[in-house]
Amino acid sequence: MSIIFKERSTLSPRITARFRGANLPRLYHGLHTRNSSQHFQSSFAKFATLSDMDVNVAAAAAPTLCALANYNYVYFKNTTEIKKRWRKRRWWMTSIHRNRTTITMEKQLSELVAEPSGEFHKLTRMSLADFEYLLNQISSKISKQDTQLRKAIPAQIRLAITLRYLATGDDFQSLHFLFKISPQLISNIIPEVCSALNEVLKDEIKIPSWPNEWLEIEKGFSPTLPRAIGSIDGKHIVLESPINSGSQYYNYKRTFSIVLLAVVDSQYKFIFADIGCQGRISDGGVFGNCLLWKKNAQTN
Incomplete structure (x- = not known):
């Protein structure tokens, strides 16, 4: 700081001496965030009144501090941009993916069938007939076109990955190896x-929505649970703690989760589902x- 002020001919020796004796850490306040010279100069006089400097010293020091602020802004901006650059790829595709083809993926499913x-059934938690039904319903929505670089992932593989994830909760790394x-x-x-699917x-x-529909559900439960019209239960879906959420999602199992609440009939068919509660x-x-x-409270 003292070398810079010696080179500045606009600062008198008296002001320079006064400035060297000031509280330099406080003077350096805001250099990393204030990159506008006009804004810095206009607010520096107000800052000086709160410190041990007079207005003359503040007016003389403001241009130099503005130059330092601009230099720091450019320096840290360039440094940050360099850190954000993508690193050069060491290879185009790993060996575990290089041997992957559409034929091998389809063969894997056919062998399981x-x-x-x-x-x-252990993989997808459903029968082949149900899997094919779902595939026919959403195939046009999830299919992708092949490119010159690689073949697209088939729709049946995309569905199998999703069903496996929903059934087991495996992380993406485990599905990657599978x-x-x-x-x-x-x-x-x-x-x-x-x-x-949604x-x-x-x-x-x-x-x-009709009394007869509820009576049909009640008939299914009547042999074991008379007068029952549904079986209700909940499940905690573990997730990472949302930002600034505190303990809202922290449950008695000492994990962060949201709750899935579901009602099923006697055949395990879902008739109601609610998800998202902390x-x-x-x-x-x-x-x-x-x-x-x-809805039940409004009816009664």
């Missing part, structure tokens, strides 16, 4: 398939906040 021990597809691509596939099947899960809320609180309870 051919197994008499029900390996396909299907030989990168975690980055899996993170795009699963939301796309889930959106397609769009196609949104009318499949609905609350009975994990810290009790089972009774989750049910009290769901749409099913609110």
Whole structure:
């Protein structure tokens, strides 16, 4: 700081001496954030009145500090941009993905289907008939076109990845080794398939709207649970703590989660589902906040 002021002919020796004796850490306040000279000069006099400097010293020092502020702004901006640059790829594709082809992926599913021990059901948690039904419903929405660089992931593989994720909750890294597809691509596939499933099947899960429909559900429960019209339960879906959420999603299992509340009939068919309540809320609180309870309260 003293070398800079010796080179500045506009500063008198008296002002320079006064400035050297000032509180330099306080003078340096704001250099990293204030990059506008006009804004800095206009506010520097106000800052000087709060420190041990007079207005003359502040007016003489403001241009130099503005130059320092601009220099620091350019320096830190360039340094940040260099750090943000993408590193050069060491290879185009890893060996585990290089051997992946459309034929091998389809063959993997066909081998699971051919197994008499029900390996396909263990993978997707559904029968082949249900899998093909879902595939026919959403195939046009999740299929991608081939490019000159590589073949697109088939629709049946995209659906199998999503069903495996929904059934087991495996992380993307585990699915990566199972299907030989990168975690980055899996993170795009699963939301796309889930959106397609939600769009196609949104009318499949609905609350009975007529008394006869409720009576049919009651007949299914009557042999074991007379007068029952549904079986209700909840599940904590573990997630990372949302930013600035505090303990809102922290549950009694000492994890962060949101709650899935569902009602099924005697055949395990969903008739109601609610998701999104914070994990810290009790089972009774989750049910009290769901749409099913609110509609029932309005009716009564």
